[in-house]
Amino acid sequence: MSREAMMASIRESLGRTPGQAISAPPEARIRIPDVDEESRVGQFLAALEALNARTFVAPDAASARQYVASLTLGKDALASNAPLLRELGIADLDGVRCGITQLDALREHAARCDLGITSADFALADTGTLVMFSSVEEARLISLLPPVHVAVVPRQKLLSGLDELFALNPEPARRSSSMVLITGPSRTADIEQILVRGVHGPGEIHVVLL
Amino acid sequence: MKEITAIQPQLHPALDNPKLQLAIYTATGRLVDKRKGTVAEESLPDYQELRSQANALKRHAIDHLDYYLELFQRNVEANGGKVIWCRDGKEVVDFLLGLAKQRKSKVLVKSKSMTTEEIHLNEHLEEHGLEPVETDLGEYILQLAHEKPYHIVAPALHMTRYEVADIFEEKLKIEREEVPEKQTQIARGILREKFLEADIGVSGANFLVADSGAVVLVENEGNARLSTTAPKVHVAVAGIEKVIPRAQDLATFLKLLGRSGTGQPLTVYTSFLAGPRREGEIDGPEEFYVVLLDNGRTKVLRDADKRQALFCIRCGACLNICPVYRRIGGHNYPWVYSGPIGAILTPQFEGLDKNPWLPHASSLCGACGEVCPVKIEIPRMLLELRADIEAEKAAKGEDKLEKLGFQAWARLMSNPMLYRAASAAGSWVLQDAGDGGWASQLPFFLNAGPTKGWLSQRDLPLPAPKSFRQLWKDRLRQPPSSVPVRQQDATDEGHSA
Numbered sequence: 013m014s015r016e017a018m019m020a021s022i023r024e025s026l027g028r029t030p031g032q033a034i035s036a037p038p039e040a041r042i043r044i045p046d047v048d049e050e051s052r053v054g055q056f057l058a059a060l061e062a063l064n065a066r067t068f069v070a071p072d073a074a075s076a077r078q079y080v081a082s083l084t085l086g087k088d089a090l091a092s093n094a095p096l097l098r099e100l101g102i103a104d105l106d107g108v109r110c111g112i113t114q115l116d117a118l119r120e121h122a123a124r125c126d127l128g129i130t131s132a133d134f135a136l137a138d139t140g141t142l143v144m145f146s147s148v149e150e151a152r153l154i155s156l157l158p159p160v161h162v163a164v165v166p167r168q169k170l171l172s173g174l175d176e177l178f179a180l181n182p183e184p185a186r187r188s189s190s191m192v193l194i195t196g197p198s199r200t201a202d203i204e205q206i207l208v209r210g211v212h213g214p215g216e217i218h219v220v221l222l
Numbered sequence: 223m224k225e226i227t228a229i230q231p232q233l234h235p236a237l238d239n240p241k242l243q244l245a246i247y248t249a250t251g252r253l254v255d256k257r258k259g260t261v262a263e264e265s266l267p268d269y270q271e272l273r274s275q276a277n278a279l280k281r282h283a284i285d286h287l288d289y290y291l292e293l294f295q296r297n298v299e300a301n302g303g304k305v306i307w308c309r310d311g312k313e314v315v316d317f318l319l320g321l322a323k324q325r326k327s328k329v330l331v332k333s334k335s336m337t338t339e340e341i342h343l344n345e346h347l348e349e350h351g352l353e354p355v356e357t358d359l360g361e362y363i364l365q366l367a368h369e370k371p372y373h374i375v376a377p378a379l380h381m382t383r384y385e386v387a388d389i390f391e392e393k394l395k396i397e398r399e400e401v402p403e404k405q406t407q408i409a410r411g412i413l414r415e416k417f418l419e420a421d422i423g424v425s426g427a428n429f430l431v432a433d434s435g436a437v438v439l440v441e442n443e444g445n446a447r448l449s450t451t452a453p454k455v456h457v458a459v460a461g462i463e464k465v466i467p468r469a470q471d472l473a474t475f476l477k478l479l480g481r482s483g484t485g486q487p488l489t490v491y492t493s494f495l496a497g498p499r500r501e502g503e504i505d506g507p508e509e510f511y512v513v514l515l516d517n518g519r520t521k522v523l524r525d526a527d528k529r530q531a532l533f534c535i536r537c538g539a540c541l542n543i544c545p546v547y548r549r550i551g552g553h554n555y556p557w558v559y560s561g562p563i564g565a566i567l568t569p570q571f572e573g574l575d576k577n578p579w580l581p582h583a584s585s586l587c588g589a590c591g592e593v594c595p596v597k598i599e600i601p602r603m604l605l606e607l608r609a610d611i612e613a614e615k616a617a618k619g620e621d622k623l624e625k626l627g628f629q630a631w632a633r634l635m636s637n638p639m640l641y642r643a644a645s646a647a648g649s650w651v652l653q654d655a656g657d658g659g660w661a662s663q664l665p666f667f668l669n670a671g672p673t674k675g676w677l678s679q680r681d682l683p684l685p686a687p688k689s690f691r692q693l694w695k696d697r698l699r700q701p702p703s704s705v706p707v708r709q710q711d712a713t714d715e716g717h718s719a
Contacts, residue, residue: 015307018462018516022288025523034286038278040470043268118504119452123418139488151504152451156444174488178473185301185434185469185496189506190451193492198444201484202360202376203383203402205249211359211406212413213444213491 042175052137052170059140063196065217076164076220077101080129083162083218084108087126093149094131096164102129118151128158132165138173139195146190155194161214166222236551242380246551249379250542256485257539275474277597280533283466290432290465297435301497303510310517311341314459317513322352327421331453333446334358335426336374336536337461337515339558355416357445359409366393372552375483375538380551423449427460429475433468436496437512440479440489447491456507462514463532478595482537518571528603531566533596540590540600546583562590566603574611581607649685659684
């Protein structure tokens, strides 16, 4: 009812008729800069540090595991089901819970634990961004409810920026119901423009680059 | 401070409050500086090209809005979501009431949405016994204080930590806390409970992506992510003008929005949400609705030129840079949208006759147009609206006095005798009206009505002791040798000799 009324009103205002063809839209503007892997790593780490995120470049699996172990020591952590975390032995660390696929159990643990550990589908070098698609491997709440988020990312996932992300994923909706870009710790400046971290999401982020 | 009568009497509180003036000035100044750094040549060399692209995309989408809304709806449905078309706020309220009843839920968590402010959604839901909870920190503070947002991006920009302490102490019945970090933690604790309790999460939308059936939300705190992830139902309320053609166009818009709004290359969280949780996904809402709101937008579409006001992506850059907004603040604008963009949106939504002063509340310095990331020609729109307002007045015959005035003026200016008499009378009237060369008010018998209003904001230069005509006459009367010659002229003569 309202749909028909609104559509009729829109068409009348625009002078268009139902089913009328449209002129071609402006071409999408995608410009991927030519940045080699070393420079991407440099940009990514610098951007993250500027955001007050902690970074660690892991030369091998053992050192990645060791770094995460230093964070989970004596803590209660929840790891996502990303195969990478199992391969690296992070899922088996003391105090780390992994393998949850039920919503209720996920909510309960994510709301209670001290740390959430995930991987990421991509990372964007120029802005220090993690890109996460929701799936059975990556639940949305693990990077959101705990006060600390630890992300372990292979350096092959490092893209130059937004343009490369949308060139590789022209239709993110085909892949998942949710794609989230995370750029640094949760923050606000709502009171007197004073920067406060850790409002609703994690106030602390660690990125381990493999 | 000078008496203000010409604009609006309610402006006094903002202008007479030095603390508030300082708060607005500091906050907007900081946002201006941050923006400048992130759009500068060295950090974003193709900024101007991005602006042009964003403008072209918005123009295309708005000019073919029927097509893109249909495409959007088809794709939302393909993702398993639903689109609800609402002509006005009442239809949105009715829909949400039905939903709350069906889910037997009382608490709704809300993330920041100017569109829901437009229709006073919270008040209406509260009237029906529901409990909508704003979860953006600034919005939460304002909801407790029963105030409307002061700024599109920084809603509680006008409040100090001490005022926040007062509000928390009074409304939350807690011990006084004046440190922003701790105030934030208090809000986090209370709102975390609400997120986990609520069955319905209501968000706005920064973009609706037609080719994906997706809602895009841009934020820093994580409350929009929580509102759209934790509850079983996600409802996004969006104006119909928010639609963009493709997901790939976000590569343009996202680069502009964060930079223009808060000076961030990207805000902390950007959520691209395409429907309810899918099979295999562990979390996310079971139901996904997009409410498409008209509320006057189809009316604004009618004007092919001025419909560009609908290109706005609500970054707030034009507010921060505006010399008028920076003086009078956000609450002196009559509608939810303040600043220069508010001055061109409000008259188009609410009618030209409602706040005819609004398009005049601008120095026409042009700064708003220069910082607009989607290149809305705000200064020109202000002029067009001023012209429309005058034309409407003329059509109603409300310009009779003005016409008469200008007829008299024309008469005066085209008749030398009358002109001389009038200027002599003017000199006489003004001779004692001020000091230091400026008159700030006229003698009492003229100090009323429009002249009083005009002079309340301006000073009039006092007439020179002798008019130009008089000086010219004197010069002609004197012998040539006694007329002083400027140094420049003397040298020129020397050369030619």
